[in-house]
Amino acid sequence: MLGSEEMAWTHRYWEQVQEGDDLPVATRDITRVDVIAMAFAARDFLPPLHIDHEVAQEAGLKDVNVNIIATGGLIGKYLTDWSGSEGRLKRMEYRLSVSVFPGDTLTQNGRVLKKYVEGDELLVDVEYSFSVPDGLHAWGTATLVLPALDTGSRLS
């Protein structure tokens, strides 16, 4: 169990989702400790652009930045915060532009592009974009499997 901030993990059922639905906007203030904790969580040390300020500057960056694996983790969290824990990430891709540096506020947006059935899976395609004050950080699409209202989970 993580901390005292209990989220209500209600499930989002496929039938409740419409194409064009917006995902809630989420923001997070990223600290220097966050950037380094993300590097350690991903074990992304080499080269140490995400930990060592001087190495980052030698690479032409103004500071340490959030690593690419962690960006995927943040996207995954954003999507399953929306879908609920029974939502399953099936596919995800993202491109990166502007780095996330200590002190940046990361703003996360998303929208349902498509809702469809494939085999016995109830799917939604979602587009998302994560931005910082200097511009777009990461953007892309993902496919999630959602549970059905009538049968509950389709995950088994």
Place this chain on the structure above:
Amino acid sequence: MSGNLYQSLKSLEGGESELRTGNDRVNDAMIRHWCEAMQDANPLYTDKDYAENSCWKRIIAPPTMVQAYCTPPLWPKIETNPDPVFLAVRTCVEAGYCSSLGVSMSYEFLHPLHPGDQVMYKIKLLSVTPEKSTRVGTGHFLAAAYSYCNDKDVPVCRQVLTVFQYCPHIQVVH
């Protein structure tokens, strides 16, 4: 010179590593550290009772975490045959293209990982581009494909990471 570099990189394209074993089995501590950094409260990752009553019947690892079990440790150095991606990066570095930046990532998640699972993986150099100039510097885009399975040989994830291996435009004056 850059033409020779491109030819060297091209000769590595399509090559794949042997099957490798991740440094750590999937475990609660690494999952919790990941969730702490991402501020991800999904109870499937950390709440045993919740996970046991879910469709998965037990804890799963955050799917986007798969590479964290496989990144090279600071110490000790792992003795592996240099894979084509490593060789491509080293070839770039030796030619003066010393900096690296993640450009894009894609994942297909095929099967969940649970605590106790051993991640196995192969790395393939999927593609290299001719020299390009971007806002950070001049270099080559290298696409690395990772294929992961668990220790029961079940495919877990296919991932493609594209990095820009470059010589920076800006040199910081100390």
